Amino acid sequence: MLFPVPGLTKDDLRVLAEIDAMREHLRRLVQGASVPWLDGLRKYLTADAASNTIEGFKVSTIDAQDLIAGERDVEVSAEDREETLAYQRMMTYIQTLHDVSDFRYDKGLLNAMHWMLQGHRHTPRRPAGQWRPGPVYVTDPRDASVAAYTAPDVQQLPDLMNELVDWLNADSQAPPLVRAAMAHLDLVSIHPWSDGNGRMSRSLQTLLIAREGVLAPEFSSIEAWLGRPGNTWQYYQLLNARGPQYRPDQDVSDWIRFNLLAYHQQAQTVQGRWDRSAAVWEQLETAVAALGLDSRTVSALHDVAMTGRVRRAGYELAEGLSTHQAQRDLRDLGELGVLVASGRTRARTYVAGPQFPEQALQTARTPMILTDPYRP
Structure with a gap:
């Protein structure tokens, strides 16, 4: 048995309509735009999700962006590097599935996705890409000897996963974003693998959203939103509220409301990032012209303003330059x-110097205000 999809309140329907409107607006912006900073925004949003903050990995968004770009000299641990790149591979794979015409969910797909995320951790006792061989527990963070949650018995896994796959493939009257949230809850509650169940459940949610076809995964994943400390705490509180054992015969309206809030605020975040990117680019174009510099240098300065730094290799690739041209521009x-150079040659980055256009920095660093759609 899976959790029943709860009915939506008037407030839920209103919030869902607002989310749909914001996502449709973003879709039109993304599909109709030929703006020079769009690729950078895509990379930033992908890296923001791939940083895996919710799992406790200490990788900043800019470090994750450098790792995804193939930079070797990034000061993160080997474990954090593996986790970041594994999640990025998953996001890339999900993106390729968004418009497959004969797509179907099946257990093989889910296990293959799990291998992408957890293959680097595979051991005979904790296998990746296959159901767990025995019981699994989520321990209480206050006392590791106490099980906060005990997953269903391993003998129940085949039937539960068959039911979930059938449900994923079935036609439904539930809105796609609600179905995605329910798929997340069902999978994380069944806990079919020895490890990585949270990441897999959030990846499955992103896949359902991508299959909806409105926005690419990097614009619609709520992974980064869930990784913010207050949201992470509430996320685990809601999961713990389901009880210490698998009990799908309960109302999960609070879970749906939490996810609708996440979708809404993530859409606000992406729109805010879009607006700031546009404003900063325009301000830098004016500043670069006043300095008599080549207009291509706006690209490097935009990276610095929006993410804090730029690397020569990234600038070279973005503008299609030779290494010599990129080095000369940055010099x-x-x-x-x-700009001011920081670090040794191979790991060198460039950050804002004393003459960096101040207006662009102020625009980039002004924090956005997120509203709670459930609050009047």
Whole structure:
């Protein structure tokens, strides 16, 4: 038995309509835009999700972005590097599935996705890409000797996973975003693998959203939103509220409301990032022209304003330059005091210098205000 999809309240329906409107607006922006900073925004949003903050991995978004770009000299642990790249591979795979015409969910797909996320951790006792061989517990963070949650008995797994796959493939009257939230809850509650169940459940939710076809995964994943400390705490509180054992015969309206809030605020976040990127680019174009610099340097300065730094390799790739051209541009910006070099040659990055256009920095660093759609 799976959790029944709860009915939506008037407030839920209103919030869902607002989310749909924001997502449709973003879809039109993304599909109709030929803006020079769009690729950078995609990379940032992908890295923001791949940083895996909710799992406790200490990788900043900019470090995750560098790792995904193939940079080797990034100061993160080997474990954090593996986890970040595994999640990025998963996001890339999900993106390729968004418009497959004969797509179907099945247990093989889910186990293959699990291998992508957890294959680097595979051991005979904790296998990746196959159901767990025995019981699994989620321990209480206050006392590791206490089980906060005990997953269903391993003998129940085949039937429960068959039921989930059938439900995923069935036609439904429930809104796609609600179905995605329910798939997350069902999978994380069944806990079919020895490890990585949370990441898999959030990945499955992202896959359902991607299959909806409105927005690409990097624009619609709520992974980064869930990784914010207050949201992470509430996320685990809601999961713990389901009880210490698998009991799907209960109302989960609070879970749906939490996910609708997440969708809404993530859409606000992406829209805010879009607006700031546009404003910062325009301000930097004016500043670069005033300095008599080549207009292509706006790309490097935009990265610095929006993410805090730029690497020569990233700038070179973004503008299609030779290594010599990129080095010369960054050297010229350094001589003007616009940028300051930091670090040794291979790991060198460039950050804002004393002459960096102040208005662009202020725009980029002004925090956005997120509203709670359930609060008047």
